[in-house]
Amino acid sequence: MSIIDNTSGQIHVHNPKNKIKESTGYKVFTVVNTIIMIIISFLTLYPFLYLVSQSFSSEQAIIAGHTGLIPEGFNIDTYIYVITRNPIKPLPQLFPKLAIPEFIVYYINTVIYTLIGTVLSLFFSSILAYPLSKTNLKVNKFFSPFIIFTMYFGGGLIANYVLILRLGLKNSMWGFILPMLISTYYVILMRSFFMSIPKDLEEAGEIDGLNKWGVFWFIARPLSTPIIATMTLFYAVMYWNNWFNAKLYLQDKVKWPVAYFLQTIIRGAGASDPDAQNMTANIKSCAMVLTVLPIICVYPFIQKYYVQGMMLGGVKE
């Protein structure tokens, strides 16, 4: 029997062939397979380990061609430098004297955008996905194609850009958040999940006097932890990682998210920050490690949910 193990999020197939004595060929295969998996895991992790090693190495060691996975000339000075360099004034009107190192400002911006964006995205995606999941609702004959069509055809970069400028969202947090507020693909995943909630439970809620919002909030939502955890991760990662909307719409440095700051120092030439030209490899590595750290710390713990969540999207109705 094939099962989905809810505690680990693993998909495993109990295979009857286990009972049969394994042939020599299969034993050889198992060894080869293990070696392949070790190589793949190592190659996947290598760039991260290299980055960490560089961030703790001294500048001289890097210039001299140190390329190992163990830091050479170990120091944490680069980290201290990155998080203290170049103070800027985040709120010149309110606190004219307040100056915070720029990396901290960008990091706080990213946290703010991610928190606000994720909460709003979750709410609006679910109040769209929930009524869409009601197959007996007549309007869905129109609304489903209306929503899904936007996955296959859209306005393109320029028309969106012109729209945001026209709405006066340039240089505001909303110019960063609103263009990606609702992701159609995620709405479809959520809709599939909501469809799997037993109708009896919702009907029982209505009989007990809940209205549709009440059923949504007190019955559907608590039953939807897996998809909500998945969507929280996906949306949070999306906001955390986005640099392009910032490039298009945020001019003031005090509003930049950290991903966009990274883009300016990584692209180097043509960067708006003259310092960016002088960013050494260990400084870049530090900034990247600090930015990627929260994601690495969070995603493994939600794995059991997102594996399930992605599977729903693959099941066609």
Add this chain to the structure above:
Amino acid sequence: MGNREDYQHQQIAEWSPRELTLRQRVSKDFRINWQLYVMFLFPVIYYVIFRYIPMFGNILAFRKYNPGGSIFGQGPLTLKYFKQFITAKPFWQAFSNTLILNGLYLLFRFPLTLIFALLLNEIRNLHWKKFVQTVSYLPHFISMVIVCGMLKELLSTHGPINDLIFKLGGEKISFISLAEWFRTIFVASGIWQSLGWGTILYLAAMSGINPSLYEAATVDGASHFQQVIHVTIPGILPTIATLLILDIGGLVGSGGAFEKVYLLYSPLTYETSDIVSTYVFRMGVESGSINFATAVGLFEGLINLVLLTCANFVSRKVAKTSLW
């Protein structure tokens, strides 16, 4: 409601008494479901403003845009901008690069992902399997900025790859600024990013295969390898088909390619790296040729739509599975 069958069908679906008129039925439906319609309200307004207005904003491909003027342009419709880019050399370069990069990427990524999923499925130790999966999902969550930042470090002249080449007695190569290396870098890094994540749907499909099929195959004396060929692969064929349609439909699209190309390319490598979406960005946002760039973007979007529709049609006929 002229159609008798239609009418009966609705009756069954709604349990509405025969004597109710359309208007009464609508108002009854509204009384029951108005709270669900309220839920729709904001998201639908959002879709109109942020998805459909830009879609109609594509009319800028045919009408002149004045900064500060209407986002739908003004003046008569014209094909001028289409003619401009159809005859522009950089456009065709970008167009063929888009096809080549997406095509190569698909060609390598698709079979590799499938093989990786089959190999993962053979791992019996569940802790080891979970570890490999967790590690292989990691790159999916990493910002393209960081992926490209890492690539630049790894490929720089003081980086480990050049170090290895040097130790083996070769000449150091400045990968990032050489046009002939761009495709390799693009495809290889893409596989690094997507290999693990791409297996999720395959593994899900494999877990759905009826175990009695394996038992039957074993009884018939099928070897392990034969079971994979005759049971596992046929079992996940619909998934393979669906994913392939999506990929083929995206051959002309920019998808995730825009960010990576934008972060890695430079005028030195345009001949192999410039794709339609980066061309649109340069022309529209950086040089301000809004109309020209919209025309190029619309052309790309339409080809993409046609390609996806065709792939979907073929898949429905051949593999009996489709996106819509």
